[in-house]
Amino acid sequence: MTEHLVAVLGRGVVRGDEPVIFADDLGFARGDGCFDSARVVCDEAGARVVNLDEHLDRLAVSAGRMEIDGPPRQAWEALVHEALDAWTTPGEATMKFVLTRGREWFPGQGCVALLTVSEKAAATVRTASSGKAVTRGLRAVTLSTGRPSDAFADAPWLLGGVKTLSYVVNIAAAREARRRGADDAVFVTTDGFALDGPTSGLIVVTDGVMRTAPTGATGILASVTVDEILAAARAEGMEAREELVPTADLFTADGVWLVSSSRGPSPVVELDGRQLSVDEELTARVARMAGF
Amino acid sequence: MTEHLVAVLGRGVVRGDEPVIFADDLGFARGDGCFDSARVVCDEAGARVVNLDEHLDRLAVSAGRMEIDGPPRQAWEALVHEALDAWTTPGEATMKFVLTRGREWFPGQGCVALLTVSEKAAATVRTASSGKAVTRGLRAVTLSTGRPSDAFADAPWLLGGVKTLSYVVNIAAAREARRRGADDAVFVTTDGFALDGPTSGLIVVTDGVMRTAPTGATGILASVTVDEILAAARAEGMEAREELVPTADLFTADGVWLVSSSRGPSPVVELDGRQLSVDEELTARVARMAGF
Numbered sequence: 001m002t003e004h005l006v007a008v009l010g011r012g013v014v015r016g017d018e019p020v021i022f023a024d025d026l027g028f029a030r031g032d033g034c035f036d037s038a039r040v041v042c043d044e045a046g047a048r049v050v051n052l053d054e055h056l057d058r059l060a061v062s063a064g065r066m067e068i069d070g071p072p073r074q075a076w077e078a079l080v081h082e083a084l085d086a087w088t089t090p091g092e093a094t095m096k097f098v099l100t101r102g103r104e105w106f107p108g109q110g111c112v113a114l115l116t117v118s119e120k121a122a123a124t125v126r127t128a129s130s131g132k133a134v135t136r137g138l139r140a141v142t143l144s145t146g147r148p149s150d151a152f153a154d155a156p157w158l159l160g161g162v163k164t165l166s167y168v169v170n171i172a173a174a175r176e177a178r179r180r181g182a183d184d185a186v187f188v189t190t191d192g193f194a195l196d197g198p199t200s201g202l203i204v205v206t207d208g209v210m211r212t213a214p215t216g217a218t219g220i221l222a223s224v225t226v227d228e229i230l231a232a233a234r235a236e237g238m239e240a241r242e243e244l245v246p247t248a249d250l251f252t253a254d255g256v257w258l259v260s261s262s263r264g265p266s267p268v269v270e271l272d273g274r275q276l277s278v279d280e281e282l283t284a285r286v287a288r289m290a291g292f
Numbered sequence: 293m294t295e296h297l298v299a300v301l302g303r304g305v306v307r308g309d310e311p312v313i314f315a316d317d318l319g320f321a322r323g324d325g326c327f328d329s330a331r332v333v334c335d336e337a338g339a340r341v342v343n344l345d346e347h348l349d350r351l352a353v354s355a356g357r358m359e360i361d362g363p364p365r366q367a368w369e370a371l372v373h374e375a376l377d378a379w380t381t382p383g384e385a386t387m388k389f390v391l392t393r394g395r396e397w398f399p400g401q402g403c404v405a406l407l408t409v410s411e412k413a414a415a416t417v418r419t420a421s422s423g424k425a426v427t428r429g430l431r432a433v434t435l436s437t438g439r440p441s442d443a444f445a446d447a448p449w450l451l452g453g454v455k456t457l458s459y460v461v462n463i464a465a466a467r468e469a470r471r472r473g474a475d476d477a478v479f480v481t482t483d484g485f486a487l488d489g490p491t492s493g494l495i496v497v498t499d500g501v502m503r504t505a506p507t508g509a510t511g512i513l514a515s516v517t518v519d520e521i522l523a524a525a526r527a528e529g530m531e532a533r534e535e536l537v538p539t540a541d542l543f544t545a546d547g548v549w550l551v552s553s554s555r556g557p558s559p560v561v562e563l564d565g566r567q568l569s570v571d572e573e574l575t576a577r578v579a580r581m582a583g584f
Contacts, residue, residue: 023312
């Protein structure tokens with residue numbers, strides 16, 4: 001039985017299993033809200049959120065871009081600490097922060113904020129063509145966003161870079177990947193660049209140079225873990241760039257990883273049915289850079 | 293005080309004001325669900341939903357495209373009738389059907405279905421340049437979708453034509469329109485065509501020919517009311533086509549309307565700051581075609 005916890009701002013940890021959202025909540029009815037997800041580790045020292053500050057920062061950026069007047073940082077922190085005190089399931093978990101614009105019928109009540117903690121799903125394990133087991137290796141397919149790489153420039157209504165609750169295309173892309181016999185997807189643009197995964201950032205290493213797609217005009221979400229990896233790579237003297245990566249480069253790279261805060265960097269072992277190069281040593285190094 | 297009502301499948305009309313959605317509902321947490329809206333009229337004869345069958349049909353199409361196993365038609369109809377029996381507020385209202393994939397933590401429980409009824413917001417009234425009052429005339433701005441007109445062809449993961457709960461770009465577009473001093477927006481493609489509004493279909497009449505953008509590759513939602521208008525126009529002997537309409541044609545048309553099931557056809561009196569032609573007689577005729 002998987003463990004779960006819900007904590008609502010202004011109310012605290014919810015005991016038992018009960019509805020907490022009204023039918024006219026704009027986050028529910030229109031996907032008009034934002035969220036963020038962070039990794040929780042629970043061991044002898046207790047439960048803690050990895051990179052909590054960075055995730056609350058990113059949530060605040062999302063809220064600002066949506067013009068949602070969210071709760072003050074201290075209110076989130078107090079709710080997080082209350083939830084962590086109540087969370088005693090050993091191992092890894094995911095904390096999800098959700099902020100909505102509030103209720104349509106009672107706009108004066110303001111935003112709605114809650115968090116959930118849930119046990120992490122088991123990581124996917126795949127085997128490379130060599131027959132060696134590859135930790136959390138992924139078979140992926142490319143899926144077009146239907147947009148060029150600069151579609152979000154000067155188009156704030158498209159909410160590029162904002163982790164909104166309107167996340168269904170990401171879910172549908174993951175479903176399409178499974179339908180094609182793969183584990184995950186890589187979004188690509190109509191002008192030939194690879195952006196990110198439906199629930200992950202993308203890192204590519206070629207000839208010792210690390211690259212990831214830039215935020216901004218591409219509309220991709222900033223990734224706390226990708227940022228962490230790039231900073232660590234630079235600290236180790238590796239060249240690391242935020243620049244558009246041609247989709248074709250993925251097939252010839254030394255390594256390609258889909259990166260999320262909860263599962264860390266997972267090597268892509270196959271893309272559109274073609275084997276990719278997998279460097280176990282490099283994968284271990286990138287995982288360390290991400291704190292895994 | 294505006295009146296509201298909530299009815300949940302398997303439970304019926306909810307008395308009072310209470311939360312009905314769990315924090316892990318996929319409709320809430322990821323916008324992974326679909327909805328539909330219909331017009332409710334309540335007079336001496338009681339309350340009724342206009343074009344209920346067509347709206348439930350469209351909801352079923354949305355659910356099918358998302359692979360959500362929704363409740364049987366009779367279950368929706370029973371819930372609608374229970375809600376209508378309880379709805380006694382005279383005048384116009386909006387019924388909204390919401391269907392989500394259900395709970396992330398308890399997938400065995402299946403989908404979640406509910407409906408809400410709420411009093412209709414007051415219609416916008418604008419004055420044309422002639423000084424004559426124009427019923428519900430709108431000032432609109434064009435906003436790019438960042439995609440060409442065929443972006444949704446062979447890309448089912450983009451969920452074109454599906455009225456999903458991931459609706460925030462539509463809301464953000466309406467907010468951008470207001471920021472620019474307008475009432476509404478018209479989405480346009482990167483290859484120069486006008487599609488629809490954030491919460492409405494688009495109808496253009498030029499030289500006695502009615503046009504609306506086709507569904508399919510454009511990704512636009514089918515509109516029950518637009519379909520009704522096109523059928524009525526054809527029945528009256530007017531030529532009515534579903535075809536791509538160049539954005540430039542809107543500025544020279546005899547009339548442009550944004551059409552929704554709850555407010556009917558509203559003439560666009562101004563687009564991007566330029567006055568559009570407004571034909572009061574034609575507007576009255578289009579309104580009649582839509583049953584308003």
